[in-house]
Amino acid sequence: MRRDVFQAIADPIRREIIELLATETLSVNEVAEKFEISRPAISKHLKILNECGIIDFNQIGRERLCLIQPQKLIPAFLWIKQYHKLWEDRIDSFENYIYQIQTKNDKK
């Protein structure tokens, strides 16, 4: 059972949960109400998010509030960011290519 940030954000429902919790803190039931799937299914998704630290629970009476811990996304962010330079260079060279074509056309 792999349990890391990459695997956590691979599921579209879990990404939606993160999006929800980024704007407001919700209880488990409040999260579940936003989706078509059953509450236990949501409970499982929340458990996975909790196991890799992306959310924390704050128990208030019989309710559990889900708090996002966005800094847990940083490793995934940094991994992708490595390639930022790579794709920026590509885009740059594409722009250069376009520029050269335009220059060539101008010369005609």
Added chain:
Amino acid sequence: MRRDVFQAIADPIRREIIELLATETLSVNEVAEKFEISRPAISKHLKILNECGIIDFNQIGRERLCLIQPQKLIPAFLWIKQYHKLWEDRIDSFENYIYQIQTKNDKK
């Protein structure tokens, strides 16, 4: 069969393949040699990466060169980046908190 960037980079072997191909273009066999698992397994991973556009193939005779298309990572990058502000604010407020404690101690 979901096939998107998030799912593609969820697997650690596929991330390693991306890391390899970011520095050099390799043939399918050359990629496979870098791993413990079988060549067909690598072939499957490459197929998945290709299906979501992260790599392209360039057939040269009987060899297939794997070319990375890093710009295909941009959507995932942007998705995580949304929360950049969120975790920066958290870190800022943590720093403020530390600052306040230090200030308090200074006053003592």
Added chain:
DNA sequence: TATAAGAGTAACCGTTCGGTTACGCAAATT
């Protein structure tokens, strides 16, 4: 005190995942 509400969990189920071995086929080499 009986009942309702919030939420975890177990048991189950079909599908997907990630690996294997075995095979086939085209291109290169001998």
Added chain:
DNA sequence: AATTTGCGTAACCGAACGGTTACTCTTATA
């Protein structure tokens, strides 16, 4: 022409995924 090399793919397998329903427990409410 025969053989080796590069690589895709099919068939298979066990494990993990993502969902369900049914049950339980605790806390709040009537």
